Amino acid sequence: MSAAAPVVELKQITKRFPGIVANDAISLTLEKGEIHALLGENGAGKSTLMNIVFGLYQPDEGSIEIDGKPVIIDNPNKAIELGIGMVHQHFKLVEPFTVTENIVLGMEPKKGLKIDYKSAAEQVRKLSEQYGLQVNPNAKIHDISVGMQQRVEIMKTLYRGADILIFDEPTAVLTPQEITELMAIMKRLVAEGKSIILITHKLKEIMQISDRVTIIRRGKVIDTVKTSGTNPNELAEKMVGRGVTFKVDKQPAHIGEGILKLSDVRSKSKDGVPVLNGLSFEVKAGEILGIAGVDGNGQSELIQAITGLRKIDSGSITVSGKEIANLSPRKVSEMNVSHIPEDRHKHGLVLDFTVSENMVLETYYKSPYNQNGFLNKDVINQHAEDLVKQFDVRTPSIENKARSLSGGNQQKAIIAREIDKNPTLLIAAQPTRGLDVGAIEFVQKQLIAQRDQGKAVLLISFELDEIMNVSDRIAVIYEGQIVGEVFPQDTNDQELGLMMAGSLKRGGHADV
Amino acid sequence: MSRIKKIFATDTYIIPLIAILLGFLVGAIVMLIGGYDPVAAYSALFKRVFGSPYDFGEAVREMTPLMFTGLAVAFAFRSGMFNIGADGQVMIGMTAASVVGIKLGGVLPAFLLVPLAVIAAGVCGGLWAGIAGYLKAKRGINEVITTIMLNWIALFLSNYIVRTFLLLQGQNRSEDNPASLSMTFLFSTFDNARLHWGTVIALAAATFFYVYLWKTKQGYEMRAVGLNPHAAEYAGMNVGRNVIKAMFISGVFAGLAGAGEVLGVFHYQSVFAASPGYGFDGIAVALLGLTHPLGVILAAILYGTLTYGSAGMSFGADVPPELIRIVIGSIIFFIAAQGIVRWVLKPFYFKRKKEKVL
């Protein structure tokens, strides 16, 4: 119990990948019973470092000490043996299995040749009591919430006897309530003698929960500070390498004529459940309309209906006065509608295309990219070079696959492509999801710049802060209906929260 | 030159090379266990292929349908589909070429008849594959299942057509087909080996494959659909239409293989007991060729060499010809299990690194 032996000590870890140094002589100590945050932008090298600790990568140089003893961790099993557990950002659970089955998977208690599920369930129950992790041991994974799934992930590591827990961006997929619960769980774990490394780029969480913060930028440790002795602005500056403002600067809107108009739009899901339930609103030129709402209240369906990906049963959708309901996506796109999709990997990019090819994903068939059926590679590449430069997309070259870019740069590429189309209507669905502070700032500035150029911008986001900061007007969606329209300056989080929960209606043409 | 270097100097091209070497090695080990002489066997294999102009010509004949079916499978694969039905499409192509060649033989002059028969084979093969494409696009039915089922339908339909409309009296085959793709001017050089224009068409098809997929607007769409149909749909591409089109083109390649066989090799069509299996070999060829047209051509050359040479192995070294299947199987295994190949290569990588440090 001497103060001289931290639970984990990383000494001068260096890891090179072709073309980049992902970790450059990184040193870091984790003391017993501490929550140590690892802060950095996407691509700063946090995940590489943690993968080294978890035995997924081998460092090129440097050493690791656990409890003061030097160790070589050459595979995850070794890491588990040493008491290291990792809670991945993307859960690694077997969906049709129960909670208990997932927790004991690979280390099942046996009775003869059979798995002893009774004692397994008992152990799971004990663990859940000890750490305040509420789970139903017999529920199937696909039946439980995301927050609950994460708790299962945590219990998996505890069941394997982990004393050192690594959380990789644990809040990215959680609702605000679930985040609060997770914080409590982490506190409890630390109180029980565990040590935690928290990888994140969310400053709010770091300030709330961590004891110390190590900031990494471009593979190098910038600083390690006590959380109590710092503030979000200082952290952000260290992370990004320059000053960051959290307040979004914007001039008052110059609102023009109506561009996008929806009236009484109705649509049903495949199972016949109404998902858009008589939805009406309008977005005018020069304004950003933010759609606030809890996930699953028709946001995705709304975007699909506007962009032509979903058929609507009744109602009308017009852009600049022309009806676009039930047109093909290409026809809608040709009405000068741009769309930054919610899921950039699935819908926004062809990850195995080059950056250059992705830049013309919607315009490849037009001149000058297409000449008599053949693609003009020179023009396409020039176009990509221009956009990459203009929007500061960081990629080794435009010939690199989109897959190799960091999340923020992928999003920049999409935004570059969509804005380059010079749309009259720009739809941005969750445009900052999973991005770091620097990238968020960039994206939001671009949205505001578009609005200042007189474009109509429709912003859909689950982040209330974003809705409040960026929008000129807010419409709240609940069960496929707009239940309220407010101006950000006239409202607050609490009121919006109530409307999002469906217990308050206000203003606008909610009940048309 | 530097560009060529770039193409070949990537891991992707080294792995198949090593996999081929390992495949031969496994074959050699099996031969040793069986008490055969691998060196004699392999030299007999290559001697059979390169030993005489006739054998070389016949080996090329063996490679040709594999090029076509390899391209067919690879093309569908690039568009996100698994065309197991190249076999059936070959049969349909054969039958179309037979019907056109035999029935219009007396009516049309050769310079019209031959191209027409070839085109008919391609189009019919394409339409046959298009059925599976249509069912996938419009009804969401998995193309693996439909193409397998269509293989059987194609086999029996072809046999029915040959028996009913084209049969040569007293024989188990169609009448002679007057349309000929044979390269008769090469027959004296190659000792009557059955060389035919199909090989040239196959090379042209590979070129088309490359240009179409990587240089044209439609190919761009097809690749996008193949790599990420969701993003393609969001970007306004018609996914269903691309699926049908990709299957059609894939089927055209396979159908042309049929034309080559009927018009170039046999000059008649047999009643088949089982489908000739070119489609299934095509899957292996496409995999071996990393679904790239150049790779497919090279893979077909290798595969054809091994298959044709296997008879030489039994002739020259008394090694059972089935053994070559072990070699081919191992090569494909090593390509699929790239980890093993990387592991074999590891010492070389290390060496390089150390040199650099020094």
Add this chain to the structure above:
Amino acid sequence: MKKFYQLSLVMVMAFTVILAGCGNNNNANTNAGAATTAPTTDAAATEAPAATEAPKAVKLGLVTDVGGVNDKSFNQSAWEALQALETESGAEIKYLQSKSNADYEPNLNQFVKGGYDLTWGIGFDLGDAVLKVANENPTANLAIIDSVVEAPNVESVTFAENEGSFLVGVVAGLTTKTNKVGFIGGMESPVIKRFEVGFKAGVLAVNPTANVTITYAGAYDKPDTGKSLAATLYDAGNDIIFPAAGATGNGVFNEAKSRNKAGGTKVWVIGVDKDQSLEFGDDVTLTSMIKRVDEAVKKVSQQVVDGTFKGGTTTVLSLKDNGVGLPETSKANVSAEILAKVDEYSKQIIDGTITVPAE
């Protein structure tokens, strides 16, 4: 640039292996005479003595259809005949199995261009290929079983399968308890048609009320198809099946064996081409329609050994020539009365009293 080194490395490695291979090859050739390295196949075993004893051994090649020399029937008979000849006269023999129709020509050519004194094509399907190769190589000698090839350097051998099949039909017609017998053909062709027609005529000659079911497997090399067709026929009440389908027929025997083992109605198979009771046992083999492919192959091959081969003629081997018939072993399962009946019909066919239809 480093990628380039990497590539060169692999290339060098590849060439080393190839060169090493070539080097060893030479050694192997020179050593072959001194140290006999595991000659495991029959062909290889006798190749060496043949080469040393006779200065110029006669070389005989044989190309099978897709069935291969282990089909327990047709191709095997032919190959066994050559093997017998090898022991008797020291001829050098070798076979090549065809994987598909496309292989017939190169396989025949392998022998013809390899200077073989006689090249056999076994089976009706090889007719076109034999004709083409014979025309392209007028100095080579070829022979074919079951097909007539009109070329001066080809000896064709066919059989009166209808006559032999008539006789096994007589046995079947008199033996059946269910009054139902089945026939499974390989693929529809004039040869198999002779089996079918002769068999049916034989059954009906002695048992006009019997029911003869005719089916075709569509293949000579699919025992699984044979098995399932046999199951269908037996299920339908047939108790005797006559398969004329090469290796496909093995599946019929297989099915019959498992049925007899399981009990129930006793079922029979009539063997084809060879005396198949030797292969599959007397418990399922009622009798066999022997087609003396071996005799034919031996006879024509012997002409080459003796230097009397002419070519350009067609030999039809019938009951009269002992080219088709029933084996001695038939008496194990066929009663003496029935065999007497068979003899009676046999005589009538030979003296022309009865003409067995052929198609």
